[in-house]
Amino acid sequence: MAVRNLVLVLGDQLSPDLSSLKAADPAKDRLLMVEVREEATYVRHHKKKIAFLFAAMRRFAEALRIAGWQLDYVPLDAKDNAGSFTGEVNRAVARHSPERLIVTEPGEWRLRDAMSRWADDLGLPVDILDDDRFVCSRADFAAWAEGRKQLRMEFFYRDMRRRTGLLMDGDKPEGGKWNFDAENRKPAKADLFLPQPHRVDPDTITQGVLDLVAQQFGDHFGDLLPFWFAVTAAQAEAAMEHFVEHALPLFGDYQDAMLEGERFLYHSVLSLYINAGLLDPLAVCRRVENEYRAGRVPLNAAEGFIRQIIGWREYVRGIYWLKMPDYVEQNFFKADRPLPDFYWTAETDMACVKAAVTQTKEEAYAHHIQRLMVTGNFAMLAGVDPREVHEWYLAVYADAYEWVELPNTLGMSQFADGGLLGSKPYAASGNYINKMSDHCAHCRYDVKQKTGDEACPFNPLYWDFLLRNESKLKGNPRLAQVYRTWARMSPEKQKDYRKSAAKVLADLR
Ligand code: FAD
Ligand code: DLZ
Ligand code: SF4
Numbered sequence: 276m277a278v279r280n281l282v283l284v285l286g287d288q289l290s291p292d293l294s295s296l297k298a299a300d301p302a303k304d305r306l307l308m309v310e311v312r313e314e315a316t317y318v319r320h321h322k323k324k325i326a327f328l329f330a331a332m333r334r335f336a337e338a339l340r341i342a343g344w345q346l347d348y349v350p351l352d353a354k355d356n357a358g359s360f361t362g363e364v365n366r367a368v369a370r371h372s373p374e375r376l377i378v379t380e381p382g383e384w385r386l387r388d389a390m391s392r393w394a395d396d397l398g399l400p401v402d403i404l405d406d407d408r409f410v411c412s413r414a415d416f417a418a419w420a421e422g423r424k425q426l427r428m429e430f431f432y433r434d435m436r437r438r439t440g441l442l443m444d445g446d447k448p449e450g451g452k453w454n455f456d457a458e459n460r461k462p463a464k465a466d467l468f469l470p471q472p473h474r475v476d477p478d479t480i481t482q483g484v485l486d487l488v489a490q491q492f493g494d495h496f497g498d499l500l501p502f503w504f505a506v507t508a509a510q511a512e513a514a515m516e517h518f519v520e521h522a523l524p525l526f527g528d529y530q531d532a533m534l535e536g537e538r539f540l541y542h543s544v545l546s547l548y549i550n551a552g553l554l555d556p557l558a559v560c561r562r563v564e565n566e567y568r569a570g571r572v573p574l575n576a577a578e579g580f581i582r583q584i585i586g587w588r589e590y591v592r593g594i595y596w597l598k599m600p601d602y603v604e605q606n607f608f609k610a611d612r613p614l615p616d617f618y619w620t621a622e623t624d625m626a627c628v629k630a631a632v633t634q635t636k637e638e639a640y641a642h643h644i645q646r647l648m649v650t651g652n653f654a655m656l657a658g659v660d661p662r663e664v665h666e667w668y669l670a671v672y673a674d675a676y677e678w679v680e681l682p683n684t685l686g687m688s689q690f691a692d693g694g695l696l697g698s699k700p701y702a703a704s705g706n707y708i709n710k711m712s713d714h715c716a717h718c719r720y721d722v723k724q725k726t727g728d729e730a731c732p733f734n735p736l737y738w739d740f741l742l743r744n745e746s747k748l749k750g751n752p753r754l755a756q757v758y759r760t761w762a763r764m765s766p767e768k769q770k771d772y773r774k775s776a777a778k779v780l781a782d783l784r
Contacts (some may be wrong), residue, residue: 277372278303278304278305278371278372278373278374279300279303279304279373279374279375280298280299280300280303280304280305280373280374280375280376280377281304281305281307281364281367281368281371281373281375281376281377282295282296282298282299282304282305282306282307282376282377282378283295283306283307283308283309283360283364283367283376283377283378284296284306284307284308284335284339284378284379285360285378285379285381285386286308286310286314286328286329286331286332286551287328287382287550287551287552287676288379288406288552289331289332289335289508289551289552289553290408290552290553290555291338291342291508292408292555293379293408293552294379294404294405294406294407295377295378295379295404298377298402298404299377301342301343301344301345304345304373304377305345305346305347305367305371305373306339306344306345306346306347307346307347307349307363307364307367308332308335308336308346308347308348308349309348309349309356309360309363310329310332310349310350310351310356311349311351311356311357311358311359311360311362311363312351312356312358312359312491313358313359313360314359314360315351315492315495317385318666318669318670319492319495319496319670320492320495320670321495321496321497321635321639321670321671321672321673322488322489322492322493322495322496322497322498322499323497323498323499323502323504323638323639323673324497324547324639324672324673324675325488325492325495326481326484326485326488326499326502327502327504327506327547327551327639327673328551329351329484329487329488330477330480330481330484330485330504330506331506331507331551331553332348333348333350333480333484334480334506334507335507336348337480338507338508347367347370349363350487351487351491352487352491360386360389361389361393361396364376364393364397365396365397368397368399373399374399374400375399375400375401375402376393376397376399376400376401376402377401377402377404378390378401378402378403378404379403379404379405379406380403380404380405380406382406382550382676382677382678382679383676383677383678384595384596384599384600384677385677387403388600390403408552408555408556409556409589409592410435410438410439410556410557410585410589411431411435411438411589411592411593413593413596413597416589416592416593416594416596416597417593417596417597419431419434419593420593420597425698426590426594426695426696427698428586428587428590428696429453429454429586431586431589431590431593432453432454432582432585432586432587432590433448433453435585435586435589436448436453436581436585439557439560439585441560441561441564441581441585442564442567442574442577442578442581449567449574449578450574450578453578454578454582455527455574455575455578455579456579458527458528458575459527459528459530459531459575459579460530460531460711461528461529461531461532462532462710462711462712463529463532463533463534463537463540463712465534465535465537465713467525467529469534469537469539469540469541470517470521470522470539470541471539472514472517472518472539472543472544473505473510473513473514473516473517473518474503475503475504475505475506475510475513475514476503477502480506481502481506485499485500485502496619496636496670496671497635497636497637497639497671498636498637504547504673505548505553507553508553508554510553511545511548511553511554512554514544514545514548515543515545515548515554515559515562518543518544518545519562519563519566519572522539522540522541522542522543523541523543523563523566523572523576523577523580524571524572524573524576525541525576526541526542526543526572526576526579526580527573527575527576527577527578527579527580528541528575528576529541530542530579530643530644531644531711532644532711532712533627533630533642533644533645533649533708533711533712533713533714534712534713535626535630535712535713535714535716535717536630538634538638538640538641538642539640539642540642542642542643543580544640545559546674547639547640547673547674549584549588549674550674550676550679556584556585556588557585559584560580560581560584560585563577563580563581564577564581588679591678591679591682591683591686591687591696592678592679594682594686594695594696595677595678595679595681595682596678598692598695599681602681602682602685602692603662603665603681603685605661605685605691605692605693606660606661606662606691607690607691607692607693607694607747608655608658608690608691608743608744608747610655610658610659610660610661610689610691611658611660612657612658612659612660612780612783613659613660613663614654614659614660614663614664614667615657615659615783617629617632618632618650618654618667619632620632621633621636624718624719624720625653625718625720625731625732625733626714626715626717626718626719626720627649627708627712627714627715627718628649628650628653630645630649630714631645631646631649631650632650635650635671635672636671639671639672639673640672640673640674641672644711646668646672646683646688647687647688647701648701648703648707648708648711649708651664651684651687651688651689651701652688652701652702652703652733653732653733653736654688654689655688655689655690655700655701655702655740656702656733656736656737656739656740657736657740657779657780657783658740658743658780661684661685661689661691664684664685664688664689665680665681665684665685665689668680668683668684669681669684682696687701688701690702693747694751698751698753699748699751699753699754700748702737702740702741703733703737704731704733704734704737704738705720705722705731705732705733705734706722706734708722708733709722715731718731720732722734725771725772725775726768726771726772726774726775727771727775728778730775732779734772734775735771735772735773735775735776735779736776736779736780738761738769738772738773738776739772739773739776739777739780741754741757741758741761742761742773745758
């Protein structure tokens with residue numbers, strides 16, 4: 276059968292309503308899905324992330340065939356697999372001689388850039404369609420940003436609430452306020468009932484993928500087993516229902532909390548499914564809103580959750596496309612320290628960092644406060660090169676794609692964009708971690724000690740960071756009080772801080 280359009284479906288486009296699928300016709304067009312080494316190795320992704328995507332891709336391909344599509348699926352170990360999207364698209368064009376290629380735009384700039392050369396290379400028209408799985412299109416975000424001095428998420432979020440109608444009471448926000456974060460900063464206690472995320476046993480398709488990943492990517496970071504991620508839309512829906520029933524009611528209260536040995540707390544662990552296309556972000560938000568309307572979850576939980584998705588998630592995507600490709604080069608503090616080895620080995624005495632890295636290795640997951648206030652905070656305080664920090668985050672989390680990871684890492688967590696995303700750096704001493712977690716009770720360092728060998732390393736590094744970057748930060752009104760506190764310290768105390776920080780930094784080498 277002559278093929279009219281060849282439709283390439285990427286690994287994070289596993290959505291039946293994808294724009295490229297809507298533009299195609301099962302009777303005339305052919306779909307193409309490919310497992311390619313280049314995507315698994317441009318950063319060396321966590322084994323679980325590769326396994327999740329390959330298994331989910333294989334199950335999605337199966338569902339598409341059942342729905343009547345003609346589909347070429349190229350597994351990683353296929354003879355002649357060209358190893359890259361460009362190579363595999365070339366091979367598929369040679370096989371089918373289509374009239375044109377259709378693809379929904381990819382989430383990463385690197386790939387979008389490569390695709391812009393495909394029409395010339397392949398000698399056929401290439402239609403790159405908008406990815407309409409987001410509430411705010413790239414063009415709408417650019418229009419929103421146009422002419423604004425500051426691109427504050429909170430204002431963008433209000434527009435998204437109005438646009439979607441989520442948690443609106445006419446033209447007013449439900450409950451009279453846009454944001455209930457003031458109620459959302461409770462530290463968790465170890466005796467709370469802590470739900471666990473929904474787990475799925477691997478079927479034979481997933482088992483085949485696990486064997487392949489063990490064989491082909493055995494030297495990548497991270498544990499492959501136990502593997503319990505959902506790999507189909509139905510399984511991901513079950514994970515969402517499980518979250519809504521068991522964790523959502525307390526999601527808001529304990530959103531910023533951390534507990535030793537408790538990896539998930541009241542978080543949803545849905546980002547990997549949403550980002551790969553197994554769950555529709557707006558449908559998830561509507562489900563959460565319904566729970567609130569039915570009186571089963573409080574407003575602070577529903578609002579807090581919905582804000583993360585139609586607020587932060589949409590906003591970081593907008594920023595990414597607005598600012599790339601230069602964004603990745605930003606390094607406001609000119610930080611140049613290599614990423615410490617313990618980001619890969621978890622071999623550190625800092626209990627909070629050890630917990631975050633260990634669970635990252637075992638689960639390909641850490642929740643937001645661990646990413647922001649533990650591993651991210653430490654890297655910024657220590658002056659680690661933001662590019663290395665970015666590549667670590669992109670590699671180690673199952674939900675990481677550059678469009679969402681980069682603004683979170685480079686902007687929110689490292690302040691490497693000089694304040695586009697946040698009005699001040701998320702820098703904190705051990706005191707913050709002690710307030711929000713029980714890690715310090717399990718740590719060989721003493722969070723109360725400010726300087727000296729027993730002191731929590733975050734404490735001297737916090738001041739050292741502020742002083743190293745004084746010329747860049749002192750004019751920031753939100754830091755004026757902090758710099759005044761430093762100025763009031765005795766010269767001996769100041770010297771002790773700097774000496775302790777120098778020792779911590781020297782030991783990192
Ligand atoms: P929950 O706490 O249950 O939140 C619900 C949902 O809201 C998430 O599933 C996610 O879809 C969305 N969400 C929450 N916060 C954010 C945010 N800041 N940006 C975008 N979406 C958000 N998120 C990713 O999806 N991919 C990444 O690669 C990624 N990298 C990050 C790197 C750093 C340094 C930081 C500080 C944050 C990063 N985040 C990233 C955001 C956030 O940490 C994760 O979305 C969240 O931890 C995922 O776990 P969850 O599904 O249990 O989230
Ligand atoms: C992350 C990833 C990996 C590891 N492997 C593949 C793959 O083999 N085939 C594929 O289609 N997609 C893969 N992906 C997801 C892509 O990297 C992702 O589509 C782009 O980065 C754009 O977001
Ligand atoms: Fe982390 Fe410092 Fe607490 Fe140890 S004492 S767990 S290093 S904050």
